[in-house]
Amino acid sequence: MHKIKVWDGFIRSFHWLLVIAIATLYFSAEEGMMELHFVAGFFTLALLLTRLIWGVIGSKTAKLTALIHSPRAVLKSLQHGDAKLGHGAAGSYMVIAFFILLLVQLLSGLMTTDDILTDGPLVEYASSQVVEWAGWVHHNNFDLLFYAIILHVAAIVIYRLKGKKLVKAMVTGYADKEDRGSEIKVTKSPWLAVVIFVLLLAGLMVTWGSEPLSYLFS
Numbered sequence: 001m002h003k004i005k006v007w008d009g010f011i012r013s014f015h016w017l018l019v020i021a022i023a024t025l026y027f028s029a030e031e032g033m034m035e036l037h038f039v040a041g042f043f044t045l046a047l048l049l050t051r052l053i054w055g056v057i058g059s060k061t062a063k064l065t066a067l068i069h070s071p072r073a074v075l076k077s078l079q080h081g082d083a084k085l086g087h088g089a090a091g092s093y094m095v096i097a098f099f100i101l102l103l104v105q106l107l108s109g110l111m112t113t114d115d116i117l118t119d120g121p122l123v124e125y126a127s128s129q130v131v132e133w134a135g136w137v138h139h140n141n142f143d144l145l146f147y148a149i150i151l152h153v154a155a156i157v158i159y160r161l162k163g164k165k166l167v168k169a170m171v172t173g174y175a176d177k178e179d180r181g182s183e184i185k186v187t188k189s190p191w192l193a194v195v196i197f198v199l200l201l202a203g204l205m206v207t208w209g210s211e212p213l214s215y216l217f218s
């Protein structure tokens with residue numbers, strides 16, 4: 001067995017920060033802590049946008065084009081596993097679904113109001129019908145996101161029972177591979193992604209975040 005690096009530092013940070021952010025978003029919504037919800041929402045938006053940009057300019061295993069597989073490849077992957085490094089064919093569809101669900105959740109949130117005090121930053125530009133629809137989407141799409149997370153974690157557990165340690169790879173970055181042939185470098189340094197993330201986050205916080213931030217820290 002040989003160890004090979006499959007996930008760069010940004011992908012790993014993205015994943016675990018996303019888990020923390022979604023837990024925070026759920027908790028803050030349930031508790032009606034809208035300022036925290038907004039700040040966590042802008043954080044998640046910056047995180048996801050950076051991930052999508054990294055999907056164009058980042059590591060080989062981060063590429064969005066590497067997520068596209070034929071249905072036949074998915075069936076083969078479910079029966080015999082995956083030979084290539086990175087997300088498998090079936091897992092790739094899960095990743096695409098997550099990106100879409102997260103984008104829908106984030107964009108609808110920007111146009112959602114709690115009908116009391118807090119309006120998402122795009123509410124003032126949208127008609128009341130659009131705002132009502134966005135609120136409906138924000139509520140129902142979260143349920144879909146929730147089911148996707150359950151399915152995702154169940155799949156990871158099933159792979160573990162079959163002997164594949166995917167979580168270890170998402171924590172350390174390294175996976176075990178049998179053949180030496182795959183020992184080419186597939187990851188890039190994460191620093192450019194970190195710079196992009198910080199710039200996006202700063203931009204979002206300056207334009208939309210100052211009010212909830214000042215409330216949170218007052």
Ligand code: HEM
Nearest residue numbers: 011018019022086087088091095098149153156166167170
């Ligand atoms: C809020 C909950 C979660 C969300 C939204 C989520 C989302 C994602 C996304 C988007 C990816 C693709 C990573 C990328 O290419 O950028 C991924 C991969 C992964 N996630 Fe999660 N995840 C969640 C919870 C978890 C938990 C609790 C675990 C651990 C049990 C986990 C383990 C993994 C692993 C191991 C991978 C890599 C799968 C592979 O090797 O193809 N995730 N997740």
Ligand code: HEM
Nearest residue numbers: 025026029038041042105106109110112113114120139142
């Ligand atoms: C992935 C990111 C997000 C997640 C997972 C999320 C999740 C949730 C959840 C579960 C609720 C409760 C919905 C209900 O039961 O009706 C909620 C409500 C809300 N969210 Fe988000 N949200 C996200 C992003 C955002 C963003 C970016 C904004 C705006 C900046 C936002 C604004 C709101 C507002 C205003 C409500 C209150 C709606 C009401 O009281 O009916 N959310 N969100």
